[in-house]
Amino acid sequence: MTSPHDETHANPEPAIAVVMASLSLGGRRVLNAIDLECAYGHVTALIGPNGAGKSTLLSLAAGDVRPDTGHVSLAGRRLEDLSVAELAAHRAVMPQDSVLRFAYQVEEVVRMGRALRDLPPARDDTVVTESLRTAEIEHLASRDAMTLSGGEQARTTFARVLAQETSILLLDEPTAALDLRHQERLLRSARALARAGSCVVVVLHDLNLAAAHADRLVLLADGGVEAQGTPWQVLDAGRLTRVYRQPVSVLTHPRRHCPVIVTCDAEGDDAEGLAPSHEADNPMEASFPS
Amino acid sequence: MRLTLPRYLTNTERPHRRRPAAMPLYCGLAGAVVLTLAGAAMTGQVPLTLGQMLAAVAMPFDVDDGQRLAHVVFWELRLPRALMALLVGAALAMSGAALQGLFGNPLADPGIVGVSSGASLGAVTVIVLQLDALGPWTLPLGAFVSAAATTALIYALAMRTRQGGNANLLLIGIAINAIAGAITGYLTYLASTEQLESLLFWSMGSLGNIDWRAVGVITPIVVFAGWLLRRQAAPLDLLALGERQARHAGVDVTHLRRRLVVLTALLTAAAVSFTGTIGFVGLVIPHLIRLLMGPSHRHLLPLSALAGGLLLMLADIGARSLDPPSEIPIGILTATLGGPFFLWLIARGRSMGRHT
Numbered sequence: 325m326t327s328p329h330d331e332t333h334a335n336p337e338p339a340i341a342v343v344m345a346s347l348s349l350g351g352r353r354v355l356n357a358i359d360l361e362c363a364y365g366h367v368t369a370l371i372g373p374n375g376a377g378k379s380t381l382l383s384l385a386a387g388d389v390r391p392d393t394g395h396v397s398l399a400g401r402r403l404e405d406l407s408v409a410e411l412a413a414h415r416a417v418m419p420q421d422s423v424l425r426f427a428y429q430v431e432e433v434v435r436m437g438r439a440l441r442d443l444p445p446a447r448d449d450t451v452v453t454e455s456l457r458t459a460e461i462e463h464l465a466s467r468d469a470m471t472l473s474g475g476e477q478a479r480t481t482f483a484r485v486l487a488q489e490t491s492i493l494l495l496d497e498p499t500a501a502l503d504l505r506h507q508e509r510l511l512r513s514a515r516a517l518a519r520a521g522s523c524v525v526v527v528l529h530d531l532n533l534a535a536a537h538a539d540r541l542v543l544l545a546d547g548g549v550e551a552q553g554t555p556w557q558v559l560d561a562g563r564l565t566r567v568y569r570q571p572v573s574v575l576t577h578p579r580r581h582c583p584v585i586v587t588c589d590a591e592g593d594d595a596e597g598l599a600p601s602h603e604a605d606n607p608m609e610a611s612f613p614s
Numbered sequence: 615m616r617l618t619l620p621r622y623l624t625n626t627e628r629p630h631r632r633r634p635a636a637m638p639l640y641c642g643l644a645g646a647v648v649l650t651l652a653g654a655a656m657t658g659q660v661p662l663t664l665g666q667m668l669a670a671v672a673m674p675f676d677v678d679d680g681q682r683l684a685h686v687v688f689w690e691l692r693l694p695r696a697l698m699a700l701l702v703g704a705a706l707a708m709s710g711a712a713l714q715g716l717f718g719n720p721l722a723d724p725g726i727v728g729v730s731s732g733a734s735l736g737a738v739t740v741i742v743l744q745l746d747a748l749g750p751w752t753l754p755l756g757a758f759v760s761a762a763a764t765t766a767l768i769y770a771l772a773m774r775t776r777q778g779g780n781a782n783l784l785l786i787g788i789a790i791n792a793i794a795g796a797i798t799g800y801l802t803y804l805a806s807t808e809q810l811e812s813l814l815f816w817s818m819g820s821l822g823n824i825d826w827r828a829v830g831v832i833t834p835i836v837v838f839a840g841w842l843l844r845r846q847a848a849p850l851d852l853l854a855l856g857e858r859q860a861r862h863a864g865v866d867v868t869h870l871r872r873r874l875v876v877l878t879a880l881l882t883a884a885a886v887s888f889t890g891t892i893g894f895v896g897l898v899i900p901h902l903i904r905l906l907m908g909p910s911h912r913h914l915l916p917l918s919a920l921a922g923g924l925l926l927m928l929a930d931i932g933a934r935s936l937d938p939p940s941e942i943p944i945g946i947l948t949a950t951l952g953g954p955f956f957l958w959l960i961a962r963g964r965s966m967g968r969h970t
Contacts, residue, residue, distance in 0.1 A: 388861075408864055417862040423856035439864075440848060440852065
């Protein structure tokens with residue numbers, strides 16, 4: 325399902341435009357002259373090793389932080405010209421961690437997504453029910469949201485983000501706490517939203533999820549864009565091995581025909597103290613001593 | 615073959631509880647407020663019968679000569695005092711609910727975190743330095759300015775050292791209470807004998823010297839600030855998601871914070887300037903309402919106002935009638951009730967919120 329999406333979307337303005345944005349935090353250059361455009365109708369995945377600047381770039385697009393130099397536009401307007409309410413009408417953000425201070429019920433939390441949106445209240449119930457269903461948490465609707473498991477919390481947050489009904493969605497590692505089924509479900513609904521005209525930007529650690537579900541990948545390394553393009557263009561074994569400092573092989577998914585990344589041992593790397601050397605000739609036995 | 619277990623065996627989750635409807639609670643509390651208001655007007659050193667009270671209500675201005683005493687007791691003593699208890703209770707409970715929302719902490723109470731002692735310091739300053747620029751409004755204004763400054767300071771401190779969570783907010787409260795107490799102490803030391811007498815009631819809280827003028831000053835403050843606070847219900851709910859996520863969903867956190875600081879200071883100052891520091895109403899009442907109706911501020915704020923007013927009217931009836939003819943300071947009564955409740959809240963711990 326990596327067929328290139330045709331560029332016939334009605335809105336010519338890119339949903340997100342990051343222009344020459346640099347940002348330093350605590351004396352460290354976290355983002356370095358980033359140029360990036362994300363279009364409506366696409367799922368863009370930000371990938372890269374730890375500390376590459378993925379989440380920071382997402383915060384930049386969300387308007388949480390201002391770049392030191394350069395600028396960011398959302399739906400054709402500079403971020404600094406948008407009020408908090410206007411921002412909330414354009415983009416919803418699913419953060420990595422979720423906080424909840426009082427015993428709200430799951431449905432009340434989801435409803436918060438649209439509480440301050442200027443949307444017809446008549447549709448509130450429908451949209452909330454729909455969002456609960458998409459995140460598969462209808463059965464938790466009246467549960468105390470402070471008693472949820474990590475995965476259930478993440479799905480609640482996702483439902484709240486859906487209920488905000490924005491055309492730009494910024495998801496920061498939304499699948500980290502989810503099981504296989506819900507990883508797939510979440511990214512599939514993200515893709516469905518993109519097909520319906522939204523712009524979805526998602527930070528993913530799992531390259532295989534990114535390869536299977538994103539239209540476009542942006543590989544970040546050391547605060548800069550290392551490569552961007554379709555999964556097949558970006559996920560090059562040599563490039564990933566270099567950027568992640570971890571040897572990988574790229575296979576083809578038997579059914580989806582998208583790239584599949586598997587890690588490998590480097591040549592002569594197997595004796596680096598990770599496994600007892602006398603068993604190292606058979607890695608399977610080394611990992612599972614009987 | 616697939617084994618199908620009965621649903622009650624597979625469904626291991628707790629049964630879900632929908633929120634109860636709010637209307638019965640509103641009606642019940644409103645009814646209780648009216649009855650307690652009548653009860654407060656009838657009980658005391660000079661007991662009034664229902665007939666006497668109704669006669670006084672029916673004829674606020676023409677006085678039957680035989681009923682002159684009942685008339686005066688009702689209109690000049692009991693009614694303003696009961697209304698004051700109602701308004702002060704409402705102000706403290708709403709202020710507590712809003713502070714808890716602002717700090718994201720169910721232990722925030724105007725008395726505990728130091729807003730009340732800030733307001734009290736302002737009021738004491740006005741008395742001792744004999745400030746009189748705005749007539750009867752000088753005292754509440756002094757209390758308000760001082761309370762607002764204190765709340766802003768507490769908030770800045772709490773947000774800077776956020777890691778400590780609950781313990782941290784309580785430690786800040788201890789420090790603020792100590793500092794405000796010390797300054798109040800210096801002022802008390804400087805005060806004349808007559809000033810000392812009027813200062814004494816701040817330390818314990820009292821509804822003793824209440825007249826219609828005081829009710830006239832506090833009513834618009836409480837009604838207006840309460841109404842403005844209620845308008846912040848939706849953003850207050852969103853604040854429970856943390857500042858960052860609240861902002862993502864459209865809350866202008868900076869403005870909301872400023873509004874909440876001003877409004878809670880206004881309500882606390884209104885209460886403190888006329889009755890001194892009455893503690894724990896702002897802690898106990900919102901917590902009980904949350905247990906009944908959930909944390910949504912749409913209902914939490916108005917229901918807390920009703921229940922807080924009710925509690926303080928009842929406490930005042932107790933303060934007047936437990937040891938007649940003398941009066942037990944009402945602050946002592948609320949502390950007797952609230953202190954153990956506070957310990958229970960700390961020990962329970964679960965209501966502290968989730969940070970992951």
